[in-house]
Amino acid sequence: MKGARPSLGLIGRIAGIILLTVMMEFVVSTLLYERAGEFSIREDEARRLAEHLVIVHRLVDERAPAERPAIASYLSTDRYEVHWQRSAPERHMLSAELRQMRDQVVEWEPALASAGLQLQLASPVRNDSVAGQITLSDGTWVHFKMHGLVTGWGLQFNRIILALIPALAFAMLGGLLVRQTLRPLKTLSRAIESMGQGEHVVVQEQGSNEVRHLIRAFNRMQGQINRMIADRTQALAAVSHDLRTPLARLQLRLDGSSDTELRATSERDIAEMEEMIASVLAYLGGDADSEAPIRVDLAVLVTTLVDDMADHGHHVRYRGPDHLVVTLRPNGFKRAVGNLIENAIHYGKNVQVVLTTQPDAIELFVEDDGPGIPPESLLEVLQPFVRLDSARARNTKGLGLGLAIVLHMVEREGGTLLLSNRSRGGLRAQITLPRSQLVNALPRQQ
Numbered sequence: 001m002k003g004a005r006p007s008l009g010l011i012g013r014i015a016g017i018i019l020l021t022v023m024m025e026f027v028v029s030t031l032l033y034e035r036a037g038e039f040s041i042r043e044d045e046a047r048r049l050a051e052h053l054v055i056v057h058r059l060v061d062e063r064a065p066a067e068r069p070a071i072a073s074y075l076s077t078d079r080y081e082v083h084w085q086r087s088a089p090e091r092h093m094l095s096a097e098l099r100q101m102r103d104q105v106v107e108w109e110p111a112l113a114s115a116g117l118q119l120q121l122a123s124p125v126r127n128d129s130v131a132g133q134i135t136l137s138d139g140t141w142v143h144f145k146m147h148g149l150v151t152g153w154g155l156q157f158n159r160i161i162l163a164l165i166p167a168l169a170f171a172m173l174g175g176l177l178v179r180q181t182l183r184p185l186k187t188l189s190r191a192i193e194s195m196g197q198g199e200h201v202v203v204q205e206q207g208s209n210e211v212r213h214l215i216r217a218f219n220r221m222q223g224q225i226n227r228m229i230a231d232r233t234q235a236l237a238a239v240s241h242d243l244r245t246p247l248a249r250l251q252l253r254l255d256g257s258s259d260t261e262l263r264a265t266s267e268r269d270i271a272e273m274e275e276m277i278a279s280v281l282a283y284l285g286g287d288a289d290s291e292a293p294i295r296v297d298l299a300v301l302v303t304t305l306v307d308d309m310a311d312h313g314h315h316v317r318y319r320g321p322d323h324l325v326v327t328l329r330p331n332g333f334k335r336a337v338g339n340l341i342e343n344a345i346h347y348g349k350n351v352q353v354v355l356t357t358q359p360d361a362i363e364l365f366v367e368d369d370g371p372g373i374p375p376e377s378l379l380e381v382l383q384p385f386v387r388l389d390s391a392r393a394r395n396t397k398g399l400g401l402g403l404a405i406v407l408h409m410v411e412r413e414g415g416t417l418l419l420s421n422r423s424r425g426g427l428r429a430q431i432t433l434p435r436s437q438l439v440n441a442l443p444r445q446q
Helices: 009-038 043-062 068-074 096-108 152-196 209-255 260-284 298-311 330-347 402-412
Strands: 080-085 118-121 129-135 141-147 294-297 315-319 323-328 350-358 361-368 416-421 427-434 438-442
Touching: 009 152, 043 068, 043 080, 043 096, 043 129, 043 141, 068 080, 096 118, 152 209, 209 260, 294 298, 294 330, 298 315, 298 323, 298 330, 298 350, 298 361, 330 350, 330 361, 330 402, 330 427, 402 416, 402 427
Parallel strands: 315 350
Antiparallel strands: 080 141, 118 129, 129 141, 294 323, 323 438, 350 361, 361 427, 416 427
C-alpha cells in the first residue's frame, strides 16, 4: 500500500494560493511605485522647464515694469504661458509628486531655488498642466503654466493603473490555481449526478487529502449501494417467483372446477393478488430499473393509452399536439401515465388527457369528473401504501402504490407530480417535465 502523500489540505492550498498571489502582487507593485516615483517627470522635460524659467527670470527682471507684460507675452509659447504680476500669488502646499518635480528643476538650475520657485496644479479639473511662480529682484512675480505634463492626480491615476495590471494578472493566476485545486470536486459532482441517473462511475482519487478522502468515501458508498440494489433485485425476483407459483397452482385447480360462481369469485381474488404483487415489485424494484432514456414521441405514447382505454368502452379523450418528441424512459413513463388514466377512469365517468408545451416546461394533465380528494390528503395519497376511505371509496385493487409509483417514475425523469381538485369537481393530476427534454413538437391537426 502506498504511503499517504504529504498535503497542505484544501484550506491550506487555497490559503497558500492567496498568500502567493498577494506577495507577488506586493513585490511587483512596490517596484512599479518606486520606478514611477523616480521618473515622475522625464529628465529632458525638467531640464527644458528649468532652462526656460531661467531665461524668463533674467529677461523679465532686466526690463522696466512697463515693458514686462510685453516681454512675458513674447516669451510665451504653445507649451509655456508666462505672465508678470505685482501681487504675491496664493501659496499652495506641494504634493509629493510636485515637490519631486520642483527638486528636479532646481537640480538643473540651482538659481531657481533662490527665486522662490513654486509649483501647483494649474486647474482642479485638468491634470495635464502645472502652474508656478518665481519672484523677481523687486519683489514682483512671474507666473507661468506648463501644458502637456501629467502630474498630480494624473500621475496617481497612472500609478493605480500600473498597480492594477499586476493585481488583475495575479488574481487571474490565483483563480486558475484555485480552479485547478477544486477540479476534483467538480468531477465528483458530475459523478454524483450520473449515479443519480443509475450510472456507475468510479472517480479517480486526486487532489488534497480531504478531497481524496471524500472521493474514496463516495466510491465505497457507490459500491455498497450497487451491491444492495443487486441483492434486492435478486430477492425481488425470488419473491416474485415464490408468490406467483402458488397463485398459478390455484388457477389450475380453479380451471378444473365445475362451480362457476366459486371459480369467478376466486379468479377475481387471484387477479387482485396478482396486481398487488405487480405493484409491490414495481415500487420496490424501481431503483434497479436499467432502462435508459431515449427519444420518444410522447404525444403518440399518450394517444395510444387513450385509444386503448376508449376501445374498452371508457370515455377518455386526448387534447394536444400530434407529435411531441422528448427524451425519457418510455416504459416507466408509460406505466406512470397509464396508472393516472386508470385511476381517473375508476373514480370518474369522463376523463380528459391534455398535453401542452410551455416556455420552460412540458405539462401533461389527467382530469376526471369524480369526487376528488380532500385538500388535506392531496399530499398524503402520494405516499406508498396510503389509501383513503372517504372521498375515494375503498373498493380498489392493489395496495395503494399506484400514485407512489407515478411519483417515482416522474421524479426519475426530473419532473414533478401535482394533484389538485378541479373547481367543477373531480381530480387533476399534473405532470411537469423540464423543457430541456423536448426535441421537437408539431401542432395537432384539426
